[in-house]
Amino acid sequence: MLREAPGPYPALTRSFPDLVSDLLTLDGELSEHLVRPEELRAYDAELLRDLEGRKLTNAELRKVPEAAAARRELTELVSRYRTAKRERDLLDFGDQIALSATLARTRPEVGEILRDEFRVVLLDEYQDTSVAQRILLAGLFGAGTGHPVTAVGDPCQAIYGWRGASVANLDDFPEHFAHADGRLAARQSLSENRRSGGRLLDLANNLAEPLRAMHAGVEALRPAPGAERDGMVRCALLPTHAEEIDWLADSIAHLVRTGKEPGEIAVLCRTATDFAEIQGALVARDIPVEVVGLSGLLHLPEVADLVAVCEVLQDPGANASLVRLLTGPRWRIGPRDLALLGRRARLLVAHTRVVDDEDPDRRLAEAVEGSTPPR
Numbered sequence: 001m002l003r004e005a006p007g008p009y010p011a012l013t014r015s016f017p018d019l020v021s022d023l024l025t026l027d028g029e030l031s032e033h034l035v036r037p038e039e040l041r042a043y044d045a046e047l048l049r050d051l052e053g054r055k056l057t058n059a060e061l062r063k064v065p066e067a068a069a070a071r072r073e074l075t076e077l078v079s080r081y082r083t084a085k086r087e088r089d090l091l092d093f094g095d096q097i098a099l100s101a102t103l104a105r106t107r108p109e110v111g112e113i114l115r116d117e118f119r120v121v122l123l124d125e126y127q128d129t130s131v132a133q134r135i136l137l138a139g140l141f142g143a144g145t146g147h148p149v150t151a152v153g154d155p156c157q158a159i160y161g162w163r164g165a166s167v168a169n170l171d172d173f174p175e176h177f178a179h180a181d182g183r184l185a186a187r188q189s190l191s192e193n194r195r196s197g198g199r200l201l202d203l204a205n206n207l208a209e210p211l212r213a214m215h216a217g218v219e220a221l222r223p224a225p226g227a228e229r230d231g232m233v234r235c236a237l238l239p240t241h242a243e244e245i246d247w248l249a250d251s252i253a254h255l256v257r258t259g260k261e262p263g264e265i266a267v268l269c270r271t272a273t274d275f276a277e278i279q280g281a282l283v284a285r286d287i288p289v290e291v292v293g294l295s296g297l298l299h300l301p302e303v304a305d306l307v308a309v310c311e312v313l314q315d316p317g318a319n320a321s322l323v324r325l326l327t328g329p330r331w332r333i334g335p336r337d338l339a340l341l342g343r344r345a346r347l348l349v350a351h352t353r354v355v356d357d358e359d360p361d362r363r364l365a366e367a368v369e370g371s372t373p374p375r
Helices: 016-032 037-051 059-087 093-106 108-117 131-141 198-212 241-257 272-284 301-314 319-327 335-351 360-367
Strands: 121-123 149-151
Touching: 016 059, 016 093, 016 131, 037 059, 093 108, 093 131, 108 131, 241 272, 301 319, 319 335
Parallel strands: 121 149
Antiparallel strands: none
């Protein structure tokens, strides 16, 4: 669909794979916020008109019209993408949520059926719901029906922005799910933390104080009775990332040598990209390690190699995965030989005429005839 778009799109300067990712992201965000593409195009057109002739005083401000122009063109592609989906009777996650929210708002019998089936509703991690999901849930179980609904969540943990998540859904829950007589839903605070000692909670509460002030009903965490002085807080400011990894691994190794069970120690990372390096540092110190979470496992070398094999088997043109395998420990092809291999592959493609009934195994054997097998 993208390659067939008439264009021109002068503001879209990113690579084709990035453009595909941007299009899918924008399509999903529009669905999660129940905003039509033409509404966003009109907004960006008005924004560009407002910015005409204005003095933009720094580099960040000068990026605003560029971003608005690119998004306006990308929104046109989103419209074409949605047309293509409709022609093929295809739906993605965002489409399902948007259509479900529309049903919940326009067909009251749908809510009646579900309220009769689900007499009590519990919504977990509610801070990570999107606008469309909130409209869907409120249309089915709220909107003055007085249906028993409880939402559990923490507005201070709304850090992901995943699929259009809006922390306002949790803040405004009492209004969205009011009692049948109009009274606001009650808000309860679960503030006792039994995972962490009092010293760690003191530090966390001090750091989070400005964030708590932004949300009604959020209280400082308190430790379990008797755990007020439990725990230890250490902080290290180190010149480089490598030194930080070494300090962390040495600290854990010391804890294990002095009697702490490895299973009682956890390392929390802001991003999964650090997992492989931390795991390697701990393994080098003979510390048993378990990586938790799929995203973390994908960064481990042995798992990444396995994924690369699967990608190459599925798509022989997956060059990045193929290069990873060829330069890895199995074949260990260096940059110079890799360049020669690439040149040989281009010659084969340029000079080989393939017919439908030709045996691919025989062609492969001929292509590598006379080469030296790896040792």
